[in-house]
Amino acid sequence: MSSKEKIKSTRRFxxxxxxxxxxxxxxxxxxxxxxLENVDYKNEIANPGEYPFTRGIxxxxxxxxxxxxxxxxxxxxxxxxxxxxKYLLGKGASGxxxxxxxxxxxxxxxDHPLAQGYAGVSGVSIVCLQDMYDLFxxxxxxxxxxxxxxxxxxxxVVYSAFVAYAEDMGYDLKKISGSILNEPIxxxxxxxxxNAKPLDLAAKLATDxxxxxxxxxxxxxxxxxxxxxxxxxxxxAIQEMAFTIAIMEEYIQRMIKRGYDxxxxxxxxxVFGCACDIDxxxxxxxxxxxxxxxxxxxxxxxxxxxxxxxxxxxSVHTSGNSLTVQQPVNNVARVTLESLACVLGGLQSFDPAxxxxxxxxxxxxxxxxxxNIHNILAYESRVASVADPLAGSYFIESLTNKMEDEMFKVIxxxxxxxxxxxxxxxxxxxxxxxxxxxxxxxxxxxKKRIIVGMNEFIVSxxxxxxxxxxxDRPLEEQMATSKKREDKIKKLRExxxxxxxxDALENLREVAGKGEGHNLVPLMMESLRAKATLGEIxxxxxxxxxxxxDPYKILQYSL
Amino acid sequence: xxxxxxxxxxxxxxxxxxxxxRGIIYLSHVLKEAxxxxxxxxxxxxxxxxVNTAMEEDADVIALSYLNDHLYMIFFPRVIxxxxxxxxxxxxxxxxxxxxxxxRPKLLELGITGFFxxxxxxxxxxxHIEDRxxxxxxxx
Numbered sequence: 001m002s003s004k005e006k007i008k009s010t011r012r013f014x015x016x017x018x019x020x021x022x023x024x025x026x027x028x029x030x031x032x033x034x035x036l037e038n039v040d041y042k043n044e045i046a047n048p049g050e051y052p053f054t055r056g057i058x059x060x061x062x063x064x065x066x067x068x069x070x071x072x073x074x075x076x077x078x079x080x081x082x083x084x085x086k087y088l089l090g091k092g093a094s095g096x097x098x099x100x101x102x103x104x105x106x107x108x109x110x111d112h113p114l115a116q117g118y119a120g121v122s123g124v125s126i127v128c129l130q131d132m133y134d135l136f137x138x139x140x141x142x143x144x145x146x147x148x149x150x151x152x153x154x155x156x157v158v159y160s161a162f163v164a165y166a167e168d169m170g171y172d173l174k175k176i177s178g179s180i181l182n183e184p185i186x187x188x189x190x191x192x193x194x195n196a197k198p199l200d201l202a203a204k205l206a207t208d209x210x211x212x213x214x215x216x217x218x219x220x221x222x223x224x225x226x227x228x229x230x231x232x233x234x235x236x237a238i239q240e241m242a243f244t245i246a247i248m249e250e251y252i253q254r255m256i257k258r259g260y261d262x263x264x265x266x267x268x269x270x271v272f273g274c275a276c277d278i279d280x281x282x283x284x285x286x287x288x289x290x291x292x293x294x295x296x297x298x299x300x301x302x303x304x305x306x307x308x309x310x311x312x313x314x315s316v317h318t319s320g321n322s323l324t325v326q327q328p329v330n331n332v333a334r335v336t337l338e339s340l341a342c343v344l345g346g347l348q349s350f351d352p353a354x355x356x357x358x359x360x361x362x363x364x365x366x367x368x369x370x371x372n373i374h375n376i377l378a379y380e381s382r383v384a385s386v387a388d389p390l391a392g393s394y395f396i397e398s399l400t401n402k403m404e405d406e407m408f409k410v411i412x413x414x415x416x417x418x419x420x421x422x423x424x425x426x427x428x429x430x431x432x433x434x435x436x437x438x439x440x441x442x443x444x445x446x447k448k449r450i451i452v453g454m455n456e457f458i459v460s461x462x463x464x465x466x467x468x469x470x471x472d473r474p475l476e477e478q479m480a481t482s483k484k485r486e487d488k489i490k491k492l493r494e495x496x497x498x499x500x501x502x503d504a505l506e507n508l509r510e511v512a513g514k515g516e517g518h519n520l521v522p523l524m525m526e527s528l529r530a531k532a533t534l535g536e537i538x539x540x541x542x543x544x545x546x547x548x549x550d551p552y553k554i555l556q557y558s559l
Numbered sequence: 560x561x562x563x564x565x566x567x568x569x570x571x572x573x574x575x576x577x578x579x580x581r582g583i584i585y586l587s588h589v590l591k592e593a594x595x596x597x598x599x600x601x602x603x604x605x606x607x608x609x610v611n612t613a614m615e616e617d618a619d620v621i622a623l624s625y626l627n628d629h630l631y632m633i634f635f636p637r638v639i640x641x642x643x644x645x646x647x648x649x650x651x652x653x654x655x656x657x658x659x660x661x662x663r664p665k666l667l668e669l670g671i672t673g674f675f676x677x678x679x680x681x682x683x684x685x686x687h688i689e690d691r692x693x694x695x696x697x698x699x
Contacts, residue, residue: 102576102577102578102627103576106576114575114576114605115576117628117630117633118575118576118628118630121628122627122628232581233580233581234581234584321581324677324678325676325677325678326678358677434584434588437581437584437585438584438585438588441585445680445681454677454678455678472628472629472659473628473629474629475629475630475633478628478629478630552603
């Protein structure tokens with residue numbers, strides 16, 4: 001390198017090169033009173049805890065209740081997870097988190113040919129009613145809340161198994177609380193699309209869970225749409241929220257069609273799981289704008305009268321995609337910034353990613369660091385003491401307004417296409433996400449987006465600050481875990497009363513083809529009690545609706 | 560058809576049930592921009608399906624990606640085994656995603672190269688594909 005080039009390259013870093021947000025909203029050099037000229041405080045911003053909840057859903061925010069401090073848990077077998085739950089409860093945890101494994105997400109059983117090596121590997125495998133007994137042995141469901149991350153069709157079965165277990169154990173269903181991800185539409189372009197098709201059937205089953213839950217498990221949140229995955233697959237901050245809200249409108253409209261009033265269920269379908277990326281102010285304004293958009297839709301479009309129908313609960317996992325494998329210690333700074341945005345954005349819960357998330361399952365050190373990021377923000381930094389401290393900033397309010405406008409534009413566009421299912425099936429949502437993903441990757445490659453240690457300020461492996469990172473479990477161990485699960489399910493198939501199982505599944509099949517008016521949760525519970533498995537239950541429902549028994553078209557119904 | 564008038568044909572696929580497909584979405588885009596022909600299989604493929612497609616399509620390259628866990632050490636060697644069985648070992652196999660350092664010598668020995676990751680410049684990937692195809696397939 002010549003000395004002339006060196007000087008030039010140093011100068012490049014003397015000014016802030018950024019002139020727009022991550023989603024492409026142009027940024028002025030400075031904002032002032034003129035940017036808020038037409039803003040009506042009472043109607044558009046309002047105090048925290050007041051409609052449209054721009055400033056947060058509670059009047060005193062974190063003085064009333066701090067955000068829920070969660071740390072990711074995903075252990076293999078139901079017995080391992082049960083042991084971890086008991087440990088966490090002993091340490092004062094009030095909520096449990098159940099992350100499903102890959103095959104449960106896919107809606108297939110551990111003895112499916114494609115499941116080899118996957119069962120119980122990166123989460124808990126839940127396939128039959130017995131799994132609930134193993135998972136919650138010795139834990140009172142009336143005293144803890146359980147959050148299941150299982151999506152789409154499989155979620156219907158997991159929820160049914162949970163309720164069947166709670167009922168059989170004699171718990172008061174009115175007292176059990178928790179949530180399940182459930183939502184299938186977002187999966188088509190983000191993760192496990194096979195288990196989300198046919199989409200109309202998947203959305204019907206998700207609505208069955210919502211309907212059954214508001215009547216029988218009223219403290220439960222029967223759907224918690226996953227905006228996070230869409231963000232990580234390309235959707236920018238505006239799209240992440242707009243797509244998710246448009247998706248939720250599908251369920252709201254189905255529930256209204258089934259004869260429910262918006263105020264009977266809106267306050268049970270208002271929890272979003274989002275991402276928080278590194279664009280600090282944009283993320284804060286994303287949360288503020290999304291709350292306002294949700295509140296306005298509920299009140300103005302769906303006629304909600306209760307304030308709780310208009311409150312949007314936001315929870316976050318900080319963006320794994322924003323982290324680097326290079327110099328993992330730098331990720332602590334990234335995650336801290338993102339977590340601060342969560343606090344200033346008024347979130348109800350978040351979990352800071354581990355600094356070694358780019359490697360494998362977190363080390364204990366990295367999980368502890370994540371927990372301490374919570375603690376430093378909550379107790380040391382004093383950032384949580386005043387509700388929505390950024391309100392009134394010319395820039396923050398102006399960017400919040402802009403993001404609200406942009407979100408509404410996307411939502412209206414999807415509505416014009418006939419709703420989120422149509423916009424997904426036509427490929428529009430997917431191609432919008434791909435476009436953003438490609439744009440972002442290009443900008444990284446062209447160094448228009450700087451990522452320290454990855455495309456700029458690179459150091460050699462030897463110069464890195466040494467830090468322990470998570471390591472893969474050995475292949476043999478992974479295969480053995482999966483094999484154990486497979487054997488367990490095979491044994492279940494051999495030892496159960498086959499006729500009883502078959503009768504229950506045939507009952508389910510008969511009703512499953514009858515359409516929207518027939519809620520399948522009670523029959524799924526009966527099938528589970530007759531020892532049917534996840535794959536079998538979804539298989540007969542699929543067949544009754546003209547789809548293949550096995551989403552991968554390998555297995556046939558064989559009872 | 561041989562030589563530079565022919566487009567390089569790449570089958571881009573993820574074996575198994577890993578769902579982290581950001582990498583192959585972007586890779587497919589840049590390969591197309593670089594003038595290559597891409598047969599995009601996306602995620603959730605069996606090694607058998609990947610190899611059969613590559614043969615039917617008369618592909619020059621199979622580009623594999625995997626991130627979630629360690630099962631690539633079963634899927635990737637299986638792809639090589641199938642290519643051998645079917646007499647198609649002349650198809651170049653490359654891999655990317657999250658391929659850990661310790662596994663690389665074994666994969667290299669099987670003829671799998673690349674090991675591209677989050678920070679590999681795409682021009683390096685394109686160069687790598689062109690070099691291998693010209694050297695091994697077009698004998699230039």
